[in-house]
Amino acid sequence: MTKPMTLISRVAVFAASMLLSFSALAAAGGPVQHAGTDLSDKASLQRGAQLFMNYCSSCHSLKYLRYSRMAEDLGLTEEEVMANLNFTGAAFGEQILTAMPAEHAGDWFGTVPPDLSLTSRVRGGDWIFSYLKAFYIDEERPLGWNNTVFPNASMPNVLWEMQGIQRPIYGGKDEATGDPLIDRLEVASPGTMDPLQFDQAARDITAFLEYAGEPVAVKREAIGVWVLLFLAFFTFLAWLLKKEYWKDVH
Template identity: 70%
Template sequence: MTKTFVSRLAVFASGMLLSFSVYAAAGGDLMQAGNDLSDKVSLQRGAQLYMNNCSGCHSLKYLRYSRMAEDLGLTEEEVMNNLNFTGAKFGEQIQVSMPHANGEKWFGKMPPDLSLISRVRGSDWIYTYLKSFYLDESRPLGWNNKLFPNVSMPNPLWEQQGLQHAEYGEPDKTTGERHVEKLHVPQPGRLTATEFDQAVRDVTNFLEYAGEPAALKRQSIGVWVILFLAALTFLAYLLKQEYWKDVH
């Protein structure tokens, strides 16, 4: 094997190890999001949910209102009246509506921008994270998360989901900590369990879109590229047949 191949293999292996380490630190198995970027209605619902429940603390500074409107099939009036709560202009980026001073005062630091969260964590991680909040009186904000323990964030969708509680296992013999085994919702919110799963899927779908808006066009163009390559291959085959027909 060449040195180049060996070095690339080493980089790939280290990347896999890092991915497994992040996964292990995140708290266990991930649920399958099953989101679909081609579902424009889901993207519209996800944008509405995100703006109403998440944009108060988290910006999407790499996405513009105008680009979102174009990609999601929304008019300027619909976006400015229903999805813009900062007073920004139509062509400006989606910034956070919460003042930075308040973010640092309430959370210790400003909540992160979520433009690229799907590319860093993956859609399955986002979906599982949003479904893993539970009440925990020991935490400053009264909430904890099974996937991301001790995260400094309340449940943004608690009104839709309801008040989720944790069921703990036996204490660890070494540390004495009790790990969360299951989550259940004894006090349902405005949505049924099925409706809430779809709502989380919609938000996840929107965040995946926000991480790479060009993916929508790339997927639609990809079909035509494949058809072009197939036609080009067929023409090349006919040319080869014509060129070699008199060669014995």
């Protein structure tokens, strides 16, 4: 009995620790909104790729994704990718890397911006969508920006021209620290997009990062329908065969 009980105890402790970790992570940031992404929408993925390359790829890489694979999955030609989405001079078959030297990134941001290939698999699409929308101006931060979903993030709001500048509206205080709590964010200076348009832009970037985290997901979902149809047809044939075998058995 000793070994089974020890194993059960370890599993229970592990489960409890994981639950506490996820609870702490959820409590660390602000509310998360539903992204509503659709990986079957190639137009959304193409827009997301364009936005990512123009606004994010100068700092963040996608080292597990190649330009050629992206072109194949998103229905783009080599010429379109190399002319509009490749700003580093990399070859078509190479990985999507940033041109920013790591030593300069450390000087400018205090840390090297992370690779975003697997962010959607770690954080989830809803988190990315909410994070992109949650930047607000904060004069006390080194870069002048903060984020309600990921407080004290080192990243500036690179999408501010489209979204506009948000300022926090405070309501109540933290019982433990006495610090004011942010009730909501309010657009103080409008951007080039209205809220619905910016939501779609953030959704497109989120969809592209979800695709980048698991490129095979697009094909897997398409193939999955045919697999289910085959299984249904095979089940029907098996039922007919069973009926034929057992028709004379009483």
